[in-house]
Amino acid sequence: MREDSSQFAFYTQASIVNDGRKEASITTSDSSVEPADLVHCGSCRKLLQDPRSLSCLHSFCLKCLQQHIEYAEKGVTSLSCPTCSTETKLSSGGVADLGVIAFVSRQRNERQVRDKLADEDAKIMCTNCEETGDASSSGRLNEAVTRCFECDEYLCESCTKMHKTFKLAKHHQLFTFDELRSGKVPLSLLNQNTCKKHKDEILMFYCETCDVPMCSKCAVIAHRHPEHKQAELDNAAAERLSKTILELERESSQVAIKVDELIALNDELEQKLTAASAKALCGIDKIKSQFLENLEKTYKESIDKLNQYEDQKREILRKNLTKLKNDRARLSTSRMIARDVTQKGSEYEIAAVYADVTHSLKELSVQKLETPLTKLSRVIFRRIETGTPVINTRLFATEFMDPPLMKMNKVKEFGNLKNGRGIFWTETGSYIVANYNGWSEYHYHVYSDEGELKSTIDTGFRATGGGRESYPWCVVLHPNGHIFGTGKPQYVKEYNEDGTYVIRYSTWSPDNVASDADDSTVQGLALDKDGNLIVGNVTKKYVSIMKPDCNYITSITSMYVPIQPCFISATPLDNIIISSYDEERAVHVIDRTGKVLFTLDPPDEIPQKLWYPTGVCSSKKGDVFVANYVGKVGIYQYQVTPDDVWYIGCNTNDVTQPWGLALSKDEKKLAVVDNTRVKIFEINID
Template structure:
């Protein structure tokens, strides 16, 4: 076999034969794809420590673990060879202990040309062969004493892992593995597999490995140069670190010196400020003490004179006593402190992050004096409930000049009509002014207290009247009989085509039509009946026909919007027709106040159905008064005497009801007019409480439409315009009022009572949005 490069025994012992784990001679060495070798036992422990992952501890590359585990990794035959070699070279191994390369007998000679150990028989055979007779053979003693290190060959035979008793002699090129003779005829048979002797395969692979080795060795100078560069930079890094440490220490010394100087400056400034304030307050104190002493002495003298002096004594000093008392009464002394106690130091937090040392901090002298500080403009005497109000306080110094820096301690609180106290929001504008923000949540008189450094400012507390704003956006009609005048208006409806507002002007026995801005357009009435035309409610259909309930004649009248009568019907069934409404099919729904029911006709006046009877149970009524139809054709009826709203489907089947008798928001008593908006929210005229409220389709309170300042008096009729405005007949004030529903929402908890289908009541608390009109 061709020679390998020589290796020194000491280098082999240190570089190749030591396990990186146990730092001892390798035992059962296993080689990884990265060519790093470890003891089989050590590598197994390492894999278990890494939860079954095979990671090389040297280069950190990860490889798939063979099916047989660590045992499935290839043995490092080269390391085994090294170990045998060193045992033979270093330990003076006996010849008989080194196996012959030709048989299993102990070697007695070493052929330096073939690099093989030979026993006595093989040595003689070696000398008899023509091709090897001239090879130099060394005795084992000569081999061990030789000064050079010969190439290392296998000192022990390697057996096949499959066929245990067969020595590996061949190499399968197809599978790229060494094999034994038995393998060539079983697992690696020709022609599927191509194999050759290991010696021949090595000669073929050696040039390839040598070429790759050469290219790999070419990288060594580059890597060594890179390593030298990194070492150089590390040395520079150490030098730079030392220099930077010195600069930091020098900077610290400089900063400490500057800070100490700034400290002295600020302390001196503090002392000057303190002395200035103290001088002013002490002078005021001396003046007050002198004035108090003068008043006390003058009063004491005069009191003793009146108590113990006789007539002559009193008359003798009367002139002086009178003059002294008058002078003391006229004496003016400022009862408020002429200075405050504010001296604050505000550190500059930015200094921590390395900002300039001159920004060490500022000393706040607090020159504001409460007694002459004022609120700009006028405090609003009337505030709007639930709307935020803001006023600005301007602080002044003892000389009456505006303070131009912030930092004063300004506090403010507001007392509600029921005596409750809440803090307001104070914002320091950093220029000597302070914004004070407050909000009132109910009507009544509020007191706003504003203080500077614990002293109330001039005019504090301030009295504020809070009230609800008017929500009405349009009002038209006045009491009378003339054009555009109304008297006791009751029902109202709106044309979906033109937006015209149609009103049942009950007190004037006529129907009036106004445009959406409240301008009069026309009126009409009907005659020729047994009794005087007496309209109570109106409904305008999609084709602009007007449906009118004629109470006195117990009938329903249908006309066009100009007043031309089309037909009448219902007199044979109706006793007291009141509220009217039309569904999507054109069916006419009429509430019969006296019969306690709802009667339904088609558009030709043919009777279709009757819902309800007198009573308190669900589906029963006591004087129902108005009706509305939502987008689902559900029927909403105001059951007046039962103080509730009942809802039915289009077939007349009861769905649910809601009621909350009372005067609080979300409650109502004796409801009258009802209407629905585009979201099917239900709008109810709360006649008894003089207001209009909005509820969800399920009866949950949303908000109040009007406010107390709108002054509704017996609101009865209500309708919603196409642009979401609510038109209300103000029966008691003989006018119509329009409210805009495009408003803001505010959460509001509300308690109401809903009856379920079994008739049992259930008390429900919910958080609903309350809407506020701008």
């Protein structure tokens, strides 16, 4: 936008810089439609009233712009054109400071005058009397006889005389309606060519540096030579400017053609999209029918299988019940005879019945009692592909079997550990293992994917502080790249990626007591899906959830738990698994209040006294792996759902003293810290 106004330029004050506040926007019924011509408002579509032009050359009524600005927040610094969405900067005065294209203003004046004078019998009232309230003695407005184009006013005889006496209006040209109707005065001469800054000055010069017309005062003040290149605003200058405009207009014709082609192509693509959507909708309806048909079929098959399963198991139970009742009747009689004959029978009677009674009682011994149905197989739902096109729809089919047992084959073994404990499998395939050697060496060992020792991190109290004993227990690699670990002392310790010690943190009990205040031991450690640390205090039996952030940790919550949280794992359902190999020897699934949701009981083949669960880890599908390091040593698999948990089986016995467990990112391998070695197992569904 320019400083002055003529048929070659806009007039506006200097626009201000957008300060980041909300910009104003104008909404019309159809912002993509051009106005009928240059003299109609792009918003209300009526003849422009007190017009203002935007930087995109579209013009609007000042009142329309002000009304739309009222819907925006205060302090707007720009507005969006409703026709083309181009942003126009606003000065501190808002839309009122916007200028108008002089040519558009003249065209609008010509249209307005032409419309007003078209009917010779129509009376045109003085607009000056209307504004000032200067009416005739009868109280009615006076009829206008002249028109001042500079002031945009219709004037009566009285106002015409007064207008000619004003010093500021002495250069204004007043024309009677008869002169205008006669055609003696070309409307093209009715151009406002006075300077907006200097009302009594005519625009006679042109600043080629700023591309604006100017008066003589502007030429020596705002556009002073030699900083600004000046020229007279004559026919030659106008012809030169017009030539440049026409050349650009001719060049833009190719752009207009291309835009029209793109619009036509866009319309064509929209029609194709509509047709494709309709076709896809038909396909989706067909898929819906197939889906419902398959679902109904699967439902009926599932009901049949369930009824068949129920009938089969019920028959077994009934047969078993009949046999048990028969055995009970036989046992009662045998016991009665045994008691009576030994108390009341003669030697001959005892000897005679001895063989039958002893045979019957031995045959009905506890060891020989058979229970055909010790427990019911679980009824679960396994997802299957329907094979339907376009949409990958899944149906649920009923399967009467336990989830598959995952067999594990050892594919790798490495490390030279003394007392390996926790392990973390990074996303890059490397391993971080907690290890301590007696009372002198305390390290995290970092191994490559191939099992090569890459580095060690000193966790001893001399390097990290915090107590005489400082052996490491569990370790995780946080998404921020820092390593966090727990151990014998009461702290969670943080290390940089290169292994340098950063800082240590205390856990806080639900009673707001710091772990370093009571010399607690923290051991269990895991990450939840949000990157929070889940830390187990085994001395006071509570779990803390902590959020690390730039060498600072925020305590989110803490909850007391029923067992010592020696090892911890997070489940995909945002619950927590804790295991204790020590006094309770148990594994629990708890929520974030500490409530026990499920207990992972030891397998039937493992007595409670030989159940020493250590490391635990959970897959995204709900498979939980538990290490048992005493008695029947091995890795055992459980299935945890939102509603239940059950034991699946033993995955492998190819371990001697398993502690920490960790799944690979793709969950196709399991890493086990087997005390002195790290063993990698490949997981296969049996």
